[in-house]
Amino acid sequence: MRRLSPCPFLLLLLLCAPFFLSSSSLSTASDTLTQDSPLSVGDTIVSANGDFVLGFFAPNPNSNNHYVGIWYNKVAVLTYVWVANRNDPLADITGTLSLTANGTLVITANDSTVVVWSSTGSSTVGNPVAQILDNGNFVVKDAKDQFFAWQSFDHPTDTLLPGMKFGWNLTSGLNRNLTAWASLTDPSSGPYTLSLDIKGDPQMFLWSGSTQTWRSGPWNGARLSGMPIMNTYRMYFKGQFVQNQHEVYLKYDLKDPSFITRVIVNQTGSTQRLVWLDQPKRWKLFWYAPEDQCDDVSPCGPMGVCNLDDSPICDCVQGFVPKNPTNWALRDGTGGCIRKTPLDCRNGTDGFVLVSEAKLPDTSSSTVDMSLSLEQCRAKCLGNCSCTGYANAYVNGGGCIIWTTQLTDLRVWTSGGQDLYVRVAAADLSEYK
Numbered sequence: 483m484r485r486l487s488p489c490p491f492l493l494l495l496l497l498c499a500p501f502f503l504s505s506s507s508l509s510t511a512s513d514t515l516t517q518d519s520p521l522s523v524g525d526t527i528v529s530a531n532g533d534f535v536l537g538f539f540a541p542n543p544n545s546n547n548h549y550v551g552i553w554y555n556k557v558a559v560l561t562y563v564w565v566a567n568r569n570d571p572l573a574d575i576t577g578t579l580s581l582t583a584n585g586t587l588v589i590t591a592n593d594s595t596v597v598v599w600s601s602t603g604s605s606t607v608g609n610p611v612a613q614i615l616d617n618g619n620f621v622v623k624d625a626k627d628q629f630f631a632w633q634s635f636d637h638p639t640d641t642l643l644p645g646m647k648f649g650w651n652l653t654s655g656l657n658r659n660l661t662a663w664a665s666l667t668d669p670s671s672g673p674y675t676l677s678l679d680i681k682g683d684p685q686m687f688l689w690s691g692s693t694q695t696w697r698s699g700p701w702n703g704a705r706l707s708g709m710p711i712m713n714t715y716r717m718y719f720k721g722q723f724v725q726n727q728h729e730v731y732l733k734y735d736l737k738d739p740s741f742i743t744r745v746i747v748n749q750t751g752s753t754q755r756l757v758w759l760d761q762p763k764r765w766k767l768f769w770y771a772p773e774d775q776c777d778d779v780s781p782c783g784p785m786g787v788c789n790l791d792d793s794p795i796c797d798c799v800q801g802f803v804p805k806n807p808t809n810w811a812l813r814d815g816t817g818g819c820i821r822k823t824p825l826d827c828r829n830g831t832d833g834f835v836l837v838s839e840a841k842l843p844d845t846s847s848s849t850v851d852m853s854l855s856l857e858q859c860r861a862k863c864l865g866n867c868s869c870t871g872y873a874n875a876y877v878n879g880g881g882c883i884i885w886t887t888q889l890t891d892l893r894v895w896t897s898g899g900q901d902l903y904v905r906v907a908a909a910d911l912s913e914y915k
């Protein structure tokens with residue numbers, strides 16, 4: 483166990499000897515807590531590789547509120563990556579984090595009777611230890627076992643570290659999402675949350691309270707459809723999307739483990755990836771969203787297309803015209819567009835217009851069939867009178883997404899997007915555009 487406050491040299495013998503004695507009597511490694519070695523305010527434990535520290539901290543100089551958190555040990559700018567009791571501060575300058583006999587972590591106030599916070603969702607373990615791992619995960623496990631009875635990675639705060647799962651355990655209903663701090667000095671839950679929505683084809687949404695402020699688009703095999711910049715990430719990060727009957731999650735791993743990066747939601751609702759620069763020593767903004775007008779959720783409404791390179795930014799998909807031409811002319815595109823010519827489903831004359839370099843429209847109510855080719859996808863869409871459009875689920879070929887609702891939150895880029903096919907009546911197929 484490492485003491486945070488160094489002992490003044492002259493007082494060393496008199497005052498500090500007892501601490502050293504009690505510290506050295508502990509047989510545990512300095513990355514571990516046991517039942518017999520609770521962590522007090524001022525103590526810390528450090529991961530074996532020295533990268534992460536866990537201890538109490540008080541972010542607001544005008545308050546006694548203490549929190550148990552994890553921060554980087556080797557990053558010169560104090561940066562918290564996890565907070566245990568963000569909404570349950572220890573309103574005191576003394577207190578402890580301890581491990582109960584069954585493996586529950588508890589934060590208690592100084593008199594040890596008031597439990598301020600305890601870990602939830604833990605399974606019972608016989609001989610529990612709590613350990614801060616090299617990747618920043620704080621875990622509870624049996625001393626002789628590798629199974630985690632509880633882990634901080636399952637209860638993220640505002641930060642996604644390499645190796646963390648972002649998303650759902652479908653069995654337990656656990657939803658790992660990121661919620662911003664309320665302010666720079668207050669880690670309590672603020673209004674902004676980034677969460678994986680598993681309806682339809684899964685996508686991330688950034689929420690401000692109950693309002694959606696940004697949509698990532700679905701995973702398209704190579705990247706998230708709304709993040710073409712991820713194409714340029716491959717040399718640094720390995721992005722992954724996993725979907726099976728037990729779990730749905732996104733995560734990223736580092737190709738170069740010495741690289742320091744994190745994804746956060748900041749206090750004003752910006753989702754961002756930051757990277758640590760050694761020279762000069764600071765965090766650099768690598769990517770953020772929402773970034774531009776087309777990142778708003780559906781600025782051009784149903785069947786509208788947002789294109790930053792156009793002025794005005796809203797256009798209609800070929801075969802559609804503005805629903806409310808007055809508002810459209812006044813640069814309010816949110817009303818979207820309507821068909822020029824009704825579909826002719828039963829006669830089988832409908833066709834498709836290609837929208838290339840697209841961010842796929844909202845997939846919340848689309849259906850995916852990974853067994854279909856693009857040709858089969860087209861046939862499936864034509865065969866269903868409610869089908870409004872289709873696309874390959876994976877950009878490198880394969881899989882079929884079908885929409886049977888209006889297409890919303892559609893945007894295009896000059897490059898980095900993907901092909902989307904929108905159903906229109908035969909009369910609107912060949913129009914000059």
Ligand SMILES: *[C@@H]1O[C@H](CO)[C@@H](O)[C@H](O)[C@H]1NC(C)=O
Nearest residue numbers: 573574575576591592593594
């Ligand atoms: C400690 O606990 C006592 C009650 O047991 C309380 O009165 C006091 O404010 C607490 N804090 C400190 C710093 O002693």
Ligand SMILES: *[C@@H]1O[C@H](CO)[C@@H](O)[C@H](O)[C@H]1NC(C)=O
Nearest residue numbers: 582583584585586604605606
């Ligand atoms: C562990 O013990 C605490 C009391 O010390 C209790 O509140 C908690 O529910 C127990 N947890 C499990 C998983 O049994």
Ligand SMILES: *[C@@H]1O[C@H](CO)[C@@H](O)[C@H](O)[C@H]1NC(C)=O
Nearest residue numbers: 651652653654655656728729
């Ligand atoms: C998901 O939750 C279930 C039930 O709590 C648990 O048994 C399982 O290990 C969890 N899966 C993962 C991958 O964490």
Ligand SMILES: *[C@@H]1O[C@H](CO)[C@@H](O)[C@H](O)[C@H]1NC(C)=O
Nearest residue numbers: 656657658659675677678689
């Ligand atoms: C984020 O996760 C928490 C804990 O699982 C959950 O209570 C909350 O509803 C989630 N928020 C969103 C927007 O998904």
Ligand SMILES: *[C@@H]1O[C@H](CO)[C@@H](O)[C@H](O)[C@H]1NC(C)=O
Nearest residue numbers: 748749750751752754767770
């Ligand atoms: C959040 O990030 C955005 C984009 O970089 C920035 O403009 C804003 O100032 C940040 N907010 C805070 C509270 O740091």
Ligand SMILES: *[C@@H]1O[C@H](CO)[C@@H](O)[C@H](O)[C@H]1NC(C)=O
Nearest residue numbers: 824825826827828829830831
């Ligand atoms: C099908 O074609 C016939 C003849 O061209 C036309 O009268 C009819 O309106 C079409 N049906 C639909 C649903 O458009």
Ligand SMILES: *[C@@H]1O[C@H](CO)[C@@H](O)[C@H](O)[C@H]1NC(C)=O
Nearest residue numbers: 849865866867868869884886
């Ligand atoms: C059309 O597709 C939707 C969504 O997949 C489905 O619910 C509906 O049953 C289909 N209709 C027909 C006639 O196949």
